[in-house]
Amino acid sequence: MQTVPDSVISRLKSALGEGGWSQDPERLAPKLVEWRDRWSGSTPLLALPSSTHAVAAVVGICGEAGVAITPQGGNTGLVGGQIPDGEILLSTERLRRVRDIDLADDVLVAEAGVTLAEAHEAALSAGRRFPLSLASEGSATIGGLISTNAGGTAVLRYGTMRNLVLGIEAVLPNGEIFNGLKRLRKDNTGYDLKQLLIGGEGTLGVVTAASLKLFPILASRAVAIAGCESVDAAVRLLERAKSETGGAVEAFELIGRLGIDLAARHLPGIRQPLDSRPPWSVLIEIAGDASGMAEAAMERLLAAALDEGVITDASLAQNEAQARAFWSLREGQSAAQKPEGPAWKHDVAVPISAIARFIESATVTLRARFPGVRIDAFGHVGDGNIHFDVLSPPGGDFGAHIANRDEGARIVHDLVAQLGGSISAEHGLGTMKTAEAATYKSPVELAAQRAIRAALDPKRIMNPRVLF
Ligand SMILES: Cc1cc2nc3c(=O)[nH]c(=O)nc-3n(C[C@H](O)[C@H](O)[C@H](O)COP(=O)(O)OP(=O)(O)OC[C@H]3O[C@@H](n4cnc5c(N)ncnc54)[C@H](O)[C@@H]3O)c2cc1C
Numbered sequence: 001m002q003t004v005p006d007s008v009i010s011r012l013k014s015a016l017g018e019g020g021w022s023q024d025p026e027r028l029a030p031k032l033v034e035w036r037d038r039w040s041g042s043t044p045l046l047a048l049p050s051s052t053h054a055v056a057a058v059v060g061i062c063g064e065a066g067v068a069i070t071p072q073g074g075n076t077g078l079v080g081g082q083i084p085d086g087e088i089l090l091s092t093e094r095l096r097r098v099r100d101i102d103l104a105d106d107v108l109v110a111e112a113g114v115t116l117a118e119a120h121e122a123a124l125s126a127g128r129r130f131p132l133s134l135a136s137e138g139s140a141t142i143g144g145l146i147s148t149n150a151g152g153t154a155v156l157r158y159g160t161m162r163n164l165v166l167g168i169e170a171v172l173p174n175g176e177i178f179n180g181l182k183r184l185r186k187d188n189t190g191y192d193l194k195q196l197l198i199g200g201e202g203t204l205g206v207v208t209a210a211s212l213k214l215f216p217i218l219a220s221r222a223v224a225i226a227g228c229e230s231v232d233a234a235v236r237l238l239e240r241a242k243s244e245t246g247g248a249v250e251a252f253e254l255i256g257r258l259g260i261d262l263a264a265r266h267l268p269g270i271r272q273p274l275d276s277r278p279p280w281s282v283l284i285e286i287a288g289d290a291s292g293m294a295e296a297a298m299e300r301l302l303a304a305a306l307d308e309g310v311i312t313d314a315s316l317a318q319n320e321a322q323a324r325a326f327w328s329l330r331e332g333q334s335a336a337q338k339p340e341g342p343a344w345k346h347d348v349a350v351p352i353s354a355i356a357r358f359i360e361s362a363t364v365t366l367r368a369r370f371p372g373v374r375i376d377a378f379g380h381v382g383d384g385n386i387h388f389d390v391l392s393p394p395g396g397d398f399g400a401h402i403a404n405r406d407e408g409a410r411i412v413h414d415l416v417a418q419l420g421g422s423i424s425a426e427h428g429l430g431t432m433k434t435a436e437a438a439t440y441k442s443p444v445e446l447a448a449q450r451a452i453r454a455a456l457d458p459k460r461i462m463n464p465r466v467l468f
Pocket residue numbers: 035070071072073074075076077078080081082092112133134135136139140141142143144145146147148149150151152153201202203205206207208334426427430463466
C-alpha cells in the first residue's frame with residue numbers, strides 16, 4: 001500500500017478548497033466498502049472535485065508526486081475496482097450537472113457524477129429516452145457506466161455504453177483535459193480515444209462528462225413471461241422474436257426455475273408468474289413506435305411459439321404494475337440469492353448459439369465435482385451474457401463453499417474460453433478478475449494493452465491494481 005507524503009495531501013486540500021475533500025471517517029465509510037461487503041479499503045484522502053479543472057488539479061498533483069488515484073462514481077461496481085487500497089479516492093459525486101440537451105443532435109451532455117436515473121429523467125423531460133437500463137440505475141453514474149462499458153437489459157436493441165456515447169471529456173493521467181465532448185455520429189480521424197476510456201475502468205483517466213445518444217420515446221410496450229422446457233427452446237424463441245418483430249425486442253432475459261423459486265420465496269410481493277413452474281422462464285419486452293404495435297406483436301409471437309411447442313405457457317402483463325412485477329423478478333435475482341448464503345458469481349458471455357451447451361456442460365461438470373451445488377443461471381440471452389451463479393447445497397457448509405470458489409471459477413471460465421467466450425461480459429475485471437483474465441488473453445493482446453497504458457500513464461497512477 002502506498003504512503004502519501006503529507007506535503008501532497010496539503011497541496012491536494014488547498015487545490016480542492018473547503019468542501020472539496022474529506023478525511024472524516026464517517027463521511028468516508030460508505031465509500032470504502034462495496035455494497036455486498038465483498039471488498040473494503042482505505043484512503044488517506046477523499047477528493048471531491050466539483051469541476052473538470054479541479055479534477056485536473058488533483059490528477060496533476062498526484063501525477064507529479066507519483067501518487068495513485070482510484071476514481072469512484074456510485075460504488076455499484078461488482079468487481080472491486082472502485083474501492084481504494086491506500087490510493088487517493090476521487091469521487092465524482094459533485095460533478096452532477098446535466099449540461100445540455102439538444103434535440104437536433106439528439107444528445108444529452110451530462111457530468112460524470114449524474115446517476116443513470118437522473119439521466120433518464122432529464123431525457124424524458126425533454127421528450128426523449130436514454131435506453132441503457134440496469135437495476136443499479138439509482139446510484140450508478142455516467143462516469144462509472146462509461147468506465148465499465150455497462151450493459152444491462154436493453155443491449156440487444158441499443159448496444160452497451162460503447163454504442164451510446166458520442167463524446168467524452170476526461171482528465172488524462174498527465175493532468176491534461178481531453179475535450180472530446182463531440183456530438184458526431186461519424187468521425188473517422190484515427191484512433192478513437194473515447195473508446196479506450198470506455199471500459200477503461202479508470203486506468204486511462206477520469207471521465208468528467210459525456211455526450212450521450214438520445215432515442216425517441218416508444219408509444220407501445222408489452223412485457224411477458226414465457227415458459228420453456230430447455231435453454232435451447234429459449235434461444236429458438238429469441239430467433240423467432242427478432243425476425244418477427246422487425247428488431248423491436250427490447251429485452252430477452254432468461255431465468256431458471258431455481259431463480260424464480262428463490263425470488264418467490266425471498267422477495268416481498270413476488271409470486272410464481274407461471275403455474276406450471278417450467279424449468280426455464282424467459283422475460284420478453286417488445287416496444288414499438290405505433291400505438292398497440294408491441295402488444296399485437298407479442299400476442300402473435302406467443303401464439304405461434306405455443307403452437308409450435310417452443311414454449312409451454314406464457315403470461316402477458318396486463319398493466320404497468322404487472323410488467324414491473326415481472327421485471328422485479330429478474331432484477332431481484334441477486335437479492336433473492338442472498339438469504340441462501342454465498343454464491344460463486346460468474347458474469348460470462350458466449351456466442352448465443354453456444355448458450356445452451358455452456359449452461360448444460362458447466363452444470364454437469366460442477367455438479368460432478370461439487371455434489372449438491374445449486375445453479376442459478378440467468379441473464380441477457382439476447383447478448384449471450386449469462387450470470388452463472390453457484391450456490392452451496394441446501395443447508396451446506398458456507399465456509400467450504402467459499403473455499404471452493406476459485407476452483408469452481410476455473411471450471412466455468414475454462415469452458416467459456418473453449419466456447420470462444422469472455423470471462424467478463426459486462427461487469428469488467430476490477431481487482432477481482434484482472435489476474436485471472438490475464439491467463440485467458442493472448443500475449444499479443446496483453447502486450448498491446450500494456451503498451452497503451454504505459455504510453456498514457458507511465459507512472460501507473462490511475463487505478464494501478466486494476467487491468468493489465
Ligand atoms: C443491483 C445491481 C445490478 C447491476 N446490474 C448491472 C447490469 O445489468 N449491467 C452492468 O453492466 N452492470 C450492472 N451492475 C454493475 C454496476 O452498476 C456497473 O458496473 C456500473 O457501471 C458502475 O457504475 P458506478 O458509478 O457505480 O461505478 P463505480 O462502482 O463507482 O466504479 C466502477 C469502475 O469505474 C471506475 N470509475 C467510476 N467513475 C469513473 C470516472 N468518472 N472516471 C474513470 N473511472 C471511473 C472505478 O474506478 C471502477 O473501476 C449492477 C450492479 C448492481 C449493484
